[in-house]
């Protein structure tokens with residue numbers, strides 16, 4: 001069996017993008033709100049049924065950085081001022097970097113068996129103004145509980161839905177529940193523009209700040225006068241062209257994923273494995289698009305990871321506990337992280353692609369079974 005990589009990007013052929021890209025090169029309109037970027041945002045608005053036009057970015061981390069900056073500005077803080085942000089430690093470093101690079105302080109909180117933020121584990125929230133919820137592996141927490149918690153503690157909420165494009169809670173996307181959120185369109189994601197990101201908000205003030213921030217903060221072009229210090233993070237035209245082609249096939253992408261997810265669940269949720277590993281809890285009202293298929297072993301994962309790699313299957317020890325990474329160690333406040341600590345060396349992300357060649361899923365299942373029944 002040839003190598004099964006951790007991701008297999010779903011991309012259009014050169015023939016599909018040739019005419020649009022040739023036209024874009026011919027006109028010289030390659031960025032700065034160019035035709036396909038505008039069209040892509042319109043099509044994404046139709047897809048997401050969101051009130052405001054979603055705003056494309058060069059990547060998910062810059063979309064998140066900009067959304068945090070926009071919320072911070074709305075709350076009345078200037079760039080050099082600070083407050084605390086409740087966030088799971090169990091995420092990608094990019095989530096926490098976007099907080100810290102906004103001169104804000106993460107306060108690390110635990111996750112539950114859904115691998116998403118467990119607000120019942122939060123302690124003293126004095127100094128906290130914002131919470132960043134993460135859609136790890138495309139999974140979502142109970143959004144009603146998040147809203148109630150935020151209201152009770154007077155916190156603003158945003159979602160880092162980088163891995164969770166098209167995931168739903170009670171049949172609706174996160175933005176349709178009134179939350180501002182970002183998505184990543186990186187090549188590793190189920191829907192991609194090679195590199196790219198998106199910010200979606202129903203809040204007109206935040207929308208206005210985001211529009212400025214992604215274009216240096218400029219509100220006029222003659223002098224380039226700025227009303228806010230923004231970091232350029234516009235999506236280039238070629239990414240939007242790829243995104244438009246992929247969006248035409250989104251129903252097909254989701255249908256294929258759901259077929260593969262059903263296969264994976266049938267194998268990994270078999271009760272015979274419960275003495276060896278557990279799978280991520282997905283609540284009944286959540287539709288999770290599974291960016292990777294995480295399993296939590298009952299043992300430390302090094303030997304299992306080596307076994308999978310030896311059988312040509314690339315797996316990742318992903319996500320991790322960011323509070324333990326070199327830069328973040330002992331730097332910021334943490335609540336009780338016992339669940340995160342207990343899974344961080346046992347979790348393994350197994351590849352699940354949109355399009356899997358004949359026998360690839362079966363090879364993964366056989367290799368897992370071989371390890372646990374040897």
Ligand SMILES: Cc1ncc(COP(=O)(O)O)c(C=O)c1O
Pocket residue numbers: 059060061062064091092094095134135160162163183184185186196197
């Ligand atoms: C939770 C989370 N946040 C942020 C990002 C950053 O997205 P991007 O790679 O598009 O910058 C990722 C990327 O994987 C992610 O998983």
